[in-house]
Every structure is written in C-alpha cells, then in structure tokens.
Amino acid sequence: MKPEFKLLDRREFVNFVSRSAALLGLAKVGSESATAATTSAEQTSTNAFAYDVSRLQKTDPKLIAYEEVTRWRSPRTSVRQIAIGPGDQVHVCAGHYISVFNPQGQPAAEVALTGPADSLAVASDGTIYAGLRDHVEVFDAKGQRQAVWAAPDRKSWLTGLAVGKQDVFAADSGKRVIWHFDLAGKLLGRVGEKNASQNAPGFIVPSPFLQVAIHADGLLRVNNIGRHQVEAYTFAGEFEGAWGRITTAIDGFCGCCNPIGFALLPDGRFVTAEKGLPRVKIYNHVGEFESVVAGAESFPENARACNGLNDCAHGGLDVGVDGQGRIYILDLVTSEVRVMKPRA
Amino acid sequence: MPNPPKSGQVNPVSRRQFFRNGARVAAMTGLGALTGVLATRGTAAGWVWQIDPAKCLRCGNCATHCVLEQSAVKCVQAYAQCGYCQLCTGFFAPEPNELTTAAENQLCPTSAIQRTFVEDPYYQYSIDENLCIGCGKCVEGCLRFGNGSFFLQIRHDRCLHCNECAIARVCPGEAFRRVPAQSPYLLKSVAK
Amino acid sequence: MRRISKFGWLGGLLLLLLGGVARAQLLFPPPEFESGYRMPVTTTPPGRALWLQYLDVGVLAACLAVAVWLIYRPRSRRGIFWLSLFSLAYFGFYRKGCICPIGSPQNIAYGLLHPSYSVPVTVVAFFALPLIVALFFGRAFCAGVCPQGALQDFFLIKPIKVPAFLEHGLGLIPYLFLGAGIAYAATGTGFVICRYDPFVPIFRLSGSFFLLAAGVSFLLIGMFVGRPYCRFLCPYGALLKLGSLVSRWRVRVTPETCTQCRLCEHSCPFGALREPAPPGAPAPIPGERRTLGWLLVLLPVLIIAGALAGRALSPVAARLHPTVALAELYARQQQHPVVYGVMTPEALALARMAEQPGTVLEAAADLRGRFRLATAIFGAWFGLVVGIKLILLSLRVSRTDFEPDPGACFACARCFSSCPSERVRRGLPVVTVQPPVPAAASALAK
Structure with a gap:
C-alpha cells in the first residue's frame, strides 16, 4: 500500500x-x-408473570377491631413462638433461648436451651415447657432446668405445646399426632391420629406448624393446617368437630397450611395467625369470623419477603393472649412483638 | 503436517524473514506459556450454567430472556419437599373460583402443572416440561404460601450452553452461576 | 482424563451428600401415604457428554489439517468450498455456534483473572489450535473451518471494492472489539463478543430481534462486501491476522514465479490482494523518513491520550456490569424513589440489595476501580493500534509480485485459478480474456 x-x-x-x-x-x-x-x-420493564396478591393484602378498615398498644423487637432473632405466663410475663422462644419480657417489653430474664426451640408453653405456676425438635425441656419459673422428656418417636418434630392442670400436650408435626403427657412427663396417650372409630380425620401437616391448646370447654383444639381447620378433641382422642373454610377471603384460611398459630381469649373465642397473607383474626367460640386484629398491610416485611426473599417456610406470625384479653403478635420475620387491645 | 509450498522462496534469511521468525517463536512461546498456566488449573469437563434456587427471585426473566424460543429453564418439583396439598398455591390462582383443574383456576399460564389424585387429601403435582416456560409464577406461589418445593432449574438436555447465558446477565438475584459439568444441577436438598 | 472425570464424579457426589446432610435439618418430611404411592424422583437430564466435547476438538483439528492441505497441496477452491459447507453444518447448525474460537479469548482472560473459573481444556484447544495453524500456514481457520465465515462466504454474490480509507479505518475495529471483549471479560462483566455475535442466532434460528436483524443485515451487506464481519469486526480474526503476519508459510497466488500478468488483480473479493511497488523512481526517502519519525513520536502520545480518555470513560463502561448498574439504580432510588411494579426485576433487585446494601455498594466500588484500570489499558491499546496502523501505512512497499496481504488473506483459494501458471499446472485452459473471471462466479470453478 502506498503511504496515505x-x-x-x-x-x-x-x-x-x-x-x-x-x-x-x-x-x-x-x-x-x-x-x-x-x-x-x-x-x-414489567413482569408479565408476576404473582400478584396485592389486592388481598389490603384489609377493609371496617373489619379491624383492634389497635396497637406498644411494640418491641426481640433482642434475639429466629423467633418461633410466643406464650404469656402468669403476671402477663411475655415468653418468646428465639433460637437457643427463651426471652422473658414484662408486658411493657422490658427484658426480664433469659433461659438458655440446648438447641433451637419451636414451641413454648407456660403453666399457671410459671413452669416453662420448651419443645425442641425431638425433646421437651422443662424449667421452673426461675429458669432452672427441671427435666428433659425425650420425644416418643424418631420422626418427631415438636411444634406446639399446651399445659393444663395435670396434663401436657405436645403437637408433633413430624409424626402428625398430639402426644398426651402427665406433668411428670409420662406418656399417657395420643390424640388425633387418623382413626375411624374416633372419627378422627388425621392431621395434614405440609409444614411444621401443628399447634395445640386446651380450651375452657375442656376440649383440645388443634390447627389441622392442611385442612385449614381448627379441630376439637377430647383428651381421650375423640374427634368432636371442626371449623374453618378454605378461601382467600378474609373470613377463611388460604395457602397450603393455615392457620399456623392460634390462641384462646379468656372468654373462649379464638385468635388465629396466618402466613403467606400474614394476618391475625378473631373467630367466636363456634368458629364464625368476627373481626381482624391486624391485616397483611400491617406486616409489610412479612408479606413482601417472607424471611428474606427466599425463605417463606420460616415466615408468618404467632399469637398469644394475656389475662386481660390483650393480644400479643410475634412477627417471625422481623422478630417484633406487638401488643394489641380492642378499639375503644 | 504438509510440506512447505514448493516455490523459489528459499533465499538466505532476509531482515524481514528474521523478524518474522523471531515474532513467531515469541508468539509460540507466549501461547505455550498461556496454555501451560491454564492447564495447571484446567478442568476436563468444563462448566455449565445453573440457577441457585436459594437466590432465585422469580422475576419472570427466565421465560423471556433465554435465546431459545421456549426457555431451557423449567420449574422442577422436589417431591420430597412437597406437601401434596389439596390447595396447592403453586397450582391454583390466588383466588380460584373452585378447586378444580379448569384452566381459569390454574396459576400456570400454560397449564404445565399436572395435578393427579394420590389419596385423600393428597395430590401429586408434576411439571410437563414441554409446556413449562420457566416463568416462575408457580415457584412464587408455592414459596409464598407453601413449602417451596417448586424451583427453577436449567434443563441441560435443552440448554444450548451459551458461553454467556443471556438470562444470567439480566438476573436480578445474581442466581445464575457456572457449575461443574459433572454435577450440573443445584437441587433443593431432599428431606430425610 | 478418564481418571480425572471419575474423581470429579466422586467429589461431586461427596459434596452433594455433605450438602444434603447440612440442609436436611431445615426440611420437613412429606406425608406418609397409605395407598402405596411411590414418590417420583426429580429428574436431572445430563448435558452434552464429555466425549462429544472432545469430538468437537477432534473435528476442529481435522478440519484445520484438511484446510491447510487443501490450500497448499491441491490448491483447491472447490475443496475449501465443501470443507466450509461441512464446517457450517457441524460447527454452525449442529453445534449452534457454541463452542467457537471467536469468543474464546474472553474465557482465557476471565480464567486468568478469576481463580474460581478454570478454563476447560476444550476451550483452550479451540483458542490455541487455529492460532498455532495461523502462525505456520496463515488463516486456514477462516478459509474453511469457521462457520460464521462460511455463512457469509456462501452469500457473497457480487463483491465490490471497498475504498482504501474505509478498508483501513474499519479494519481497526476488530482490534478494538477484541480489546473491549477482553476488558469486559477480565472485569467479570460478561462476554460481549458472544453477546453480540450476529450469526449464532441464525444458526439457532432463534434469538433477539435485534441480533437476528443484525445477522441478516450482515448477510445482505455480505452479498456485495465480502465477509463484512470477518474483515471489520471479528476479534478472533484480529488475533489470527497478527499470527498470519509472521506465519512460516504464506498463501501465494501463483505456484511459480509471478509474471506480473495482472490477471489476478481483481480476483480477491476481500481486498486482500496487494499490488507490487510501482516500478520507476521511488519517492524521495528523506520525506518518508520524516513522516516515520513524526509517527514514532506520535505513538506514545496516542497511547497516553488513549489511556487517559479510557480512564475518563470508565464510569460509563462500568455500567454494563450488573452489580454497578444495580448500585446506581439503588442510588437513584434513594434520591428519587420510583415505584416499580409487582415483582418486576428492578423491584426485586432493589429488594435484594436492600437486605445488604453495604455488600453491593462495596462490590460496585471495587468494580469501578477495576474498570478504571481496564478502560485505561483499553484506551492505551486503542492508541497503540491506531499508531501502529499509521506507521505501517507510512512504510515503504517492498513487494515485487502480486501477493495476498498475509494478514488479510482468508486463504479462500479464489485467486489461484486466475493465475495462468496455476492453470497450466493443473492442465486447464488458460484464460486470455481481460478482465479475469469475477470472484463469485469462480467460486465453484476449477
């Protein structure tokens, strides 16, 4: 080429x-x-395939019958359940610890466990029962360990506890049964297994949220989450009835498994807690929807992101009730406790 | 190796020829050193792209950004993690009219999820990969309300193994990564 | 190799088991079925078998050998044509353009700078083999092995001559594309050479509209401008060009001594044929020397200016990296919040970043630093390429024969049959009409 x-x-x-x-x-x-x-x-840019439940995350304000008194954040994360003890002391199991707060949210005590607890119950004398995956740890009101009860089955995954005057019931999500113990930890029986003679339909437990409570009417209540119902049983295991219907509407339960938690008001009505659409509602003693304590819009982190963007199995809410009928909501995502009282 | 072309080029080495030879030797040396360095940490089988289900955000890009007409990303079912729910929120739309398999009740835009009765009250849910477009809608539905047994994976019998995955570069969760070709899936682990 | 892969299997299995044990605790058991239902297993269809990947390397090596033989021994255009059709079928429509050497420099750059990524043996082979061949025999890869080249070659109908200034100006782009590709690979941004390959979507018969349109446009242009991608874009072609410039043996038009008959003058559709130095009095030497001197002074100036300009442009270049883009989106969102739709990619990316903003911001800051260096090096490379091009243009021509430029020649063997000596060698009738047969028409001629 020539030079240019x-x-x-x-x-x-x-x-x-x-x-x-x-x-x-x-x-x-x-x-x-x-x-x-x-x-x-x-x-x-858009997402034509968005899973849009924003409409369902709004609650009709007319249905909301409660207002917030106070809230605090648990110093320990990985919270799982809440239980209210004598003197309205608030017990929260969070990872390897049970944190005790006074009703205003001031930390009062802390009990160390041998592992992460999934369930919690407090007796009227202040005895604390903590359900770990495969055993129950019993502490006195001062936090001294009194006993350890091994779970009756290899597959056990204890997720709910209820303590009465002479009985302790442990809801086992792994074995899909309620274990009946006496106060000394002796196994007395099993409740809720599929059994035609007792009319028991069997528990459907797609995720570990089976809970149990002792109602003032003398029957057990269990949240059969896969059937979206709360069921009643005698201590002997006889099925007595159930309420709850499948719907995304506000008066029912939706998702794979709800309600994931419930508590009993002093007058025998029910407080239910849900995941997916995180909301807390009140049902009367026969299971008719009454009102909303807090809707999904009250738990934006929980509703948006579960626990992180990917771990919804560990999201959701749990509830407790104190002697005055105030409702304590535990947010499993933010580790917050909210205290709600009826609107004046 | 063929012989040099026969030509009258066998002159005494000129300056240009010398330069060319030197440059060639240098280039060969460089190439040899480079391949040597790469060989010391080389792998035999190489890499394939895969989605880390723990990072996937179900944004819908997998359905729209694959170079294939129908994405190589599919929803897969970790059966052992599935609740076999009657009301599967990965199968049913958020507000179904009724719990039947009618298309208007289904969440999947292509009706790619097959629902089969197992026993009361359990249903099996499996994916028809010829219909699934990898949009992740069911994954979100399952994750948000259920156990999260649905998750997205690149199916390697369909993937073209692009050097640069076209979905990876638009993934908002940075969930795509190269994985060794011997273990090309990042499955959700199985309950025991 | 077999042993390695066996151990790899074992290692993978072990990892899987360990991972399974570690995660299993979090998971919840499925229902216990009474009807004897057996739970299906999640299928994991495997990818392409390893031996098939080695087959690709084998086919590449064989094709290269055949191409070299065809160019130097039978000097057969027809042979090259059929070989390129085979390559188009195998590497193009069967392998769908992946794996191909064009993108391989990015893998090499990425592998050298990212220890977590070891470059697969097959990729190293695809990178090195055509280059080694080029160092000895010229661009045999371009002649009949590259599917992209074969596709364009197939569409060449009526080549026109590209003006010299365009040929030289556009001829710089491959070096810049190569530099950009390596810079983006080195910073871990992505493989832009693969991203913007216009022909791979045609091989796949699917792809973005933009790329398919670009591919079709290249083919349409390629009907008149021979192999536009190869000449004016292909980054691997730039490497092969450098290799061929110093190759041991060169493609020549004539098998014997050039008789200066000029019959081959228009036989190259790619403008690679160079005419000999004009006979008669050479230009005055002092003037040329002065030009050369100026250009040699200019070279470092260009390099430094390029480096500074590259550094100045680094914030723009860095935006192509998803992490940097996300950090900027986040910053914008903090100042002027925008409500994104439900579960749009942006909304989700911002939500992810909101969980750990510090980590992303740190990563973005680190990346911006890397980009400052990478773009400065790229700018310097730009300056170097331009400077050397100017110097080469000012050098004196020493050719005495009509010869293909060793760098630009694709060794397509089209020009051979225009040479009377070659026709005599093959016992063909010697063409006496001027001008000689146009290149495209001669594509299949003996």
Whole structure:
C-alpha cells in the first residue's frame, strides 16, 4: 500500500488532535444518551408473570377491631413462638433461648436451651415447657432446668405445646399426632391420629406448624393446617368437630397450611395467625369470623419477603393472649412483638 | 503436517524473514506459556450454567430472556419437599373460583402443572416440561404460601450452553452461576 | 482424563451428600401415604457428554489439517468450498455456534483473572489450535473451518471494492472489539463478543430481534462486501491476522514465479490482494523518513491520550456490569424513589440489595476501580493500534509480485485459478480474456 500522507506537519497534527477530541466527545455524548435510554427502559420493564396478591393484602378498615398498644423487637432473632405466663410475663422462644419480657417489653430474664426451640408453653405456676425438635425441656419459673422428656418417636418434630392442670400436650408435626403427657412427663396417650372409630380425620401437616391448646370447654383444639381447620378433641382422642373454610377471603384460611398459630381469649373465642397473607383474626367460640386484629398491610416485611426473599417456610406470625384479653403478635420475620387491645 | 509450498522462496534469511521468525517463536512461546498456566488449573469437563434456587427471585426473566424460543429453564418439583396439598398455591390462582383443574383456576399460564389424585387429601403435582416456560409464577406461589418445593432449574438436555447465558446477565438475584459439568444441577436438598 | 472425570464424579457426589446432610435439618418430611404411592424422583437430564466435547476438538483439528492441505497441496477452491459447507453444518447448525474460537479469548482472560473459573481444556484447544495453524500456514481457520465465515462466504454474490480509507479505518475495529471483549471479560462483566455475535442466532434460528436483524443485515451487506464481519469486526480474526503476519508459510497466488500478468488483480473479493511497488523512481526517502519519525513520536502520545480518555470513560463502561448498574439504580432510588411494579426485576433487585446494601455498594466500588484500570489499558491499546496502523501505512512497499496481504488473506483459494501458471499446472485452459473471471462466479470453478 502506498503511504496515505506524505508529511505530518503541525497543522495536520492539530487537525488530527482536534478531530479525535471531537470524536471522543461524541462518544461520550453517545454513551451517556445510551445510558439515559437504558435507564428509562428499565423503569418501564414489567413482569408479565408476576404473582400478584396485592389486592388481598389490603384489609377493609371496617373489619379491624383492634389497635396497637406498644411494640418491641426481640433482642434475639429466629423467633418461633410466643406464650404469656402468669403476671402477663411475655415468653418468646428465639433460637437457643427463651426471652422473658414484662408486658411493657422490658427484658426480664433469659433461659438458655440446648438447641433451637419451636414451641413454648407456660403453666399457671410459671413452669416453662420448651419443645425442641425431638425433646421437651422443662424449667421452673426461675429458669432452672427441671427435666428433659425425650420425644416418643424418631420422626418427631415438636411444634406446639399446651399445659393444663395435670396434663401436657405436645403437637408433633413430624409424626402428625398430639402426644398426651402427665406433668411428670409420662406418656399417657395420643390424640388425633387418623382413626375411624374416633372419627378422627388425621392431621395434614405440609409444614411444621401443628399447634395445640386446651380450651375452657375442656376440649383440645388443634390447627389441622392442611385442612385449614381448627379441630376439637377430647383428651381421650375423640374427634368432636371442626371449623374453618378454605378461601382467600378474609373470613377463611388460604395457602397450603393455615392457620399456623392460634390462641384462646379468656372468654373462649379464638385468635388465629396466618402466613403467606400474614394476618391475625378473631373467630367466636363456634368458629364464625368476627373481626381482624391486624391485616397483611400491617406486616409489610412479612408479606413482601417472607424471611428474606427466599425463605417463606420460616415466615408468618404467632399469637398469644394475656389475662386481660390483650393480644400479643410475634412477627417471625422481623422478630417484633406487638401488643394489641380492642378499639375503644 | 504438509510440506512447505514448493516455490523459489528459499533465499538466505532476509531482515524481514528474521523478524518474522523471531515474532513467531515469541508468539509460540507466549501461547505455550498461556496454555501451560491454564492447564495447571484446567478442568476436563468444563462448566455449565445453573440457577441457585436459594437466590432465585422469580422475576419472570427466565421465560423471556433465554435465546431459545421456549426457555431451557423449567420449574422442577422436589417431591420430597412437597406437601401434596389439596390447595396447592403453586397450582391454583390466588383466588380460584373452585378447586378444580379448569384452566381459569390454574396459576400456570400454560397449564404445565399436572395435578393427579394420590389419596385423600393428597395430590401429586408434576411439571410437563414441554409446556413449562420457566416463568416462575408457580415457584412464587408455592414459596409464598407453601413449602417451596417448586424451583427453577436449567434443563441441560435443552440448554444450548451459551458461553454467556443471556438470562444470567439480566438476573436480578445474581442466581445464575457456572457449575461443574459433572454435577450440573443445584437441587433443593431432599428431606430425610 | 478418564481418571480425572471419575474423581470429579466422586467429589461431586461427596459434596452433594455433605450438602444434603447440612440442609436436611431445615426440611420437613412429606406425608406418609397409605395407598402405596411411590414418590417420583426429580429428574436431572445430563448435558452434552464429555466425549462429544472432545469430538468437537477432534473435528476442529481435522478440519484445520484438511484446510491447510487443501490450500497448499491441491490448491483447491472447490475443496475449501465443501470443507466450509461441512464446517457450517457441524460447527454452525449442529453445534449452534457454541463452542467457537471467536469468543474464546474472553474465557482465557476471565480464567486468568478469576481463580474460581478454570478454563476447560476444550476451550483452550479451540483458542490455541487455529492460532498455532495461523502462525505456520496463515488463516486456514477462516478459509474453511469457521462457520460464521462460511455463512457469509456462501452469500457473497457480487463483491465490490471497498475504498482504501474505509478498508483501513474499519479494519481497526476488530482490534478494538477484541480489546473491549477482553476488558469486559477480565472485569467479570460478561462476554460481549458472544453477546453480540450476529450469526449464532441464525444458526439457532432463534434469538433477539435485534441480533437476528443484525445477522441478516450482515448477510445482505455480505452479498456485495465480502465477509463484512470477518474483515471489520471479528476479534478472533484480529488475533489470527497478527499470527498470519509472521506465519512460516504464506498463501501465494501463483505456484511459480509471478509474471506480473495482472490477471489476478481483481480476483480477491476481500481486498486482500496487494499490488507490487510501482516500478520507476521511488519517492524521495528523506520525506518518508520524516513522516516515520513524526509517527514514532506520535505513538506514545496516542497511547497516553488513549489511556487517559479510557480512564475518563470508565464510569460509563462500568455500567454494563450488573452489580454497578444495580448500585446506581439503588442510588437513584434513594434520591428519587420510583415505584416499580409487582415483582418486576428492578423491584426485586432493589429488594435484594436492600437486605445488604453495604455488600453491593462495596462490590460496585471495587468494580469501578477495576474498570478504571481496564478502560485505561483499553484506551492505551486503542492508541497503540491506531499508531501502529499509521506507521505501517507510512512504510515503504517492498513487494515485487502480486501477493495476498498475509494478514488479510482468508486463504479462500479464489485467486489461484486466475493465475495462468496455476492453470497450466493443473492442465486447464488458460484464460486470455481481460478482465479475469469475477470472484463469485469462480467460486465453484476449477
């Protein structure tokens, strides 16, 4: 190839430099307008496949019958259940600990466990029962360990505890049964296994949230989460009835398994806690929907993101009730305790 | 290796020839050193792309950004983690009219989930991969209300193994990564 | 190799088991079925078998050998044509353009700078084999092995001559594309050379509209401008060009001594054929020397200016990295909150970042630092390429024969049959009409 230019004199050099400067400037303008274009494109991008439940996350304000008194955040995370003891002391099991608060949320005590607890119950004398995956740890009111009861089955995964005057019931999500113990930890019987003679339909437990409570009417209540119902049993295991219906509407339970938690008001009505659409509601003693304590919009982190963006199995809520009928909501995502009282 | 072309080029080495020879030797040495360095940490089988289910955000990009007409990303079912729920929120739309398999009750835009009765009250849910487009809608539905047994994976019998995965670069969760070709799936672990 | 893969299997299995044990605790058992239902197993269809990947390397090596033989021994255009059709079928439509050497420099750069990624043996082979061949025999890969080249070659109908200034100017782009590809791979941004390959979507018969349109446009342009991608974009072609410039043996038009008959003058559709130095008085030497001197002074200036300009443009370049883009989106969101739709990718990315903003911001800051270095090096490379091009243009031509430029020649063997000596060698009738047969028409001629 022949040389394209004969001599690079000063004028040519200046020419060259100015041209390349202009080119660079042009490149800069170009890339910035490209960035601006991509930025605006980003903002209009959509997801045609979004799973949109935002409509269901709004609650009719007329249905909300409670208001918040106070709230506090548990110093320990990985909270799982809440139970209210004598003197309205608030017990929260959080990872390897049980944290005890006074009703205002001031930390009062802490009990260390041998492992993470999934369930919790407090007797009227202050004895604390903590259900770990495969055993129950019993502490006196001062936090001294009194006993350890091994779970009766290899598959056990204890997720609910209820303590009465002479009985302790442990809900076992792994074995799908309620174990009946006496106060010394002796196994007395089993409740709720599929059994035609007792009319028991059997527990459907897709995720570890089976709970149990002793109602003032003398029957057990168990949340059969896979059937979206709360069921009643005698201590001997006789099925006595159930309530609850499957719907995303506010008066029912939705998702794979709800309600994941419940508690009993002093007058025998029910407080239920749900996951997926995190909400707390009141049902009367026969299971008719009454009102909402807090809807999904009250738990934005819980509703948006479960526990992190990927771990919804560990999201949701749990509830407890104190002697005055105030409701304590435990947010499993934010580790917050909210105290609610009826609206004046 | 074929012989040099027969030509009258066998002159005494000129300056240009010398330069060329030197440059070639240098290039060969460089190439040899490079491949040597790479070989010391080389792998035989190489890499494939995969989605880490723990990072997937179900944004829908897998359905729209794969270079294939129908994405190589599919929903898969970790049966051992499934609750076999009657009301499967991965199968049913958020507000179904009734719990039947009618298309308007289904969440999946392509009706790719097959629901079969097992025993009361359990149902099995499996994915028809010829219909699944990898949008992740069911994954979100299952994760949000259920056990999270549905998750997205690149199916390697369909994937073209692009050098740069077109979905990976738009993944908002940075969930795509190269994994060794010998263990090309990142399955949700199985309960025991 | 077999042993390695066996151990790899074992290791993978072990990892899987350990992972399973570690995670199993979090999971909840499935129902206990009474009807004897057997739970299906999640299937894991395997990818392409390893031996098939080695087969690709074998086919590549064989094709290269055949191409070299065809170019130097029978000097057969027809042979090259059929070989390129085979390559188009195998590497193009069967392997769908992946694996191909064009993108391999990115894997090498990425592998060198990211210890977690070890470059697979097959990729190293695809990177090195065509280069080694180029160092000895020229661009035999381009001649008949590259599917992208074969596709464009197939569409070449009526080549026109590209003006010299365009040929030289556009000819710089491959070096810049190569530099950009390596810079983006080295920073872990992505593989832009693969991302913007216009022909792979055609091999796959699917892809984004933009890329398919680009591919079709290249083919349409390629009907008149021979192999536009190879000449004016292909980054691997730039490497092969450098290799061929110093190759041991070179493709020549004539098998014998050039008689300067000029019959081959228009036989190259790719503008690679160079005419000899004009006979008669050479230009005055002092003037040329002065130009050369100026250009040699200009070279470091260009390099430094390029480096500074590259550094200045690094914030723009860094935006292509998803992490940097997310950090900027986050910053914008803090100043001017925008409500994104339900579960849109942006909303989800921001939600993810909101969980640990510090980590992402730190990573973005680190990446911006890497980009400052990478773009400065890229700018310097830009300056170097331009400077060397200017110097080469000012050098004196020493050719005495019509010869293909060793760098630009694709060794397609089209020009051979235009040479009377070659026709005599093959016992073909010597063409006496001027001008000689156009290149495309001669594509299948003996």
